[in-house]
Amino acid sequence: MIDNKKSNINLRKMEFSDLNQVVKVHLQAFQNFFLSSLGAKFLYLLYEYILIDPSGISLVAEADGDGIIGFVTGTTQPKGFYSRAIKKRAFLFAMASLPALIKSPIIITRLLGAFKKPQETYEIFADCELMSIAILPSYAGKGIGKSLELEFCKEAIKRNMKSVYLTTDQENNEIANSFYIKQGYIIKKIIVKYNTRFMNLYYKKLI
Numbered sequence: 001m002i003d004n005k006k007s008n009i010n011l012r013k014m015e016f017s018d019l020n021q022v023v024k025v026h027l028q029a030f031q032n033f034f035l036s037s038l039g040a041k042f043l044y045l046l047y048e049y050i051l052i053d054p055s056g057i058s059l060v061a062e063a064d065g066d067g068i069i070g071f072v073t074g075t076t077q078p079k080g081f082y083s084r085a086i087k088k089r090a091f092l093f094a095m096a097s098l099p100a101l102i103k104s105p106i107i108i109t110r111l112l113g114a115f116k117k118p119q120e121t122y123e124i125f126a127d128c129e130l131m132s133i134a135i136l137p138s139y140a141g142k143g144i145g146k147s148l149e150l151e152f153c154k155e156a157i158k159r160n161m162k163s164v165y166l167t168t169d170q171e172n173n174e175i176a177n178s179f180y181i182k183q184g185y186i187i188k189k190i191i192v193k194y195n196t197r198f199m200n201l202y203y204k205k206l207i
Helices: 014-027 039-051 081-103 107-114 142-156 174-182
Strands: 008-015 056-063 068-075 128-135 161-171 186-193 198-204
Touching: 008 142, 014 056, 014 068, 014 128, 039 056, 039 068, 039 081, 056 142, 068 142, 107 128, 142 161, 142 174, 161 174
Parallel strands: 128 161
Antiparallel strands: 008 056, 056 068, 068 128, 161 198, 186 198
């Protein structure tokens, strides 16, 4: 847990005025990741929708002088969340991702997969999903991620959630996997995507 008084870092709910900075944090924290390849406009729309949706949980870490340096997002209604997003913003998402699709048409397969969560993720009956947590590389190792995850869980509990799950890459992702294990998550199962990508599905009881 960070000492907010000493570090001058404030944790608070995300606001619409934060979205551009949130996207910048995402792009720096997740370089060479699939969602980042879809571009800033796509990410803006995605995080804006999470902020708008009644089930969304969106929090930021703000540092004096540097603005938004980290964030966490998720939903208390994971089943059907991405379907709802597509139905309400299909045209906007399509237009935002068009440059990336023109550059690499094969992306369409992964894009559709990203918005269609595997059914097996719901077999564990977790109440909510932690969708994304990111910290600027220059602020890594300062306990900010731990604080954001904790605040996310507190907010989930306020909404009567009793468990949370998330997915992250299994390979070449040691820092993230170690982080979630330290926060009390356990690997519930391994999901294989595109026959080559192995994802750890983590689960954690909140109460």
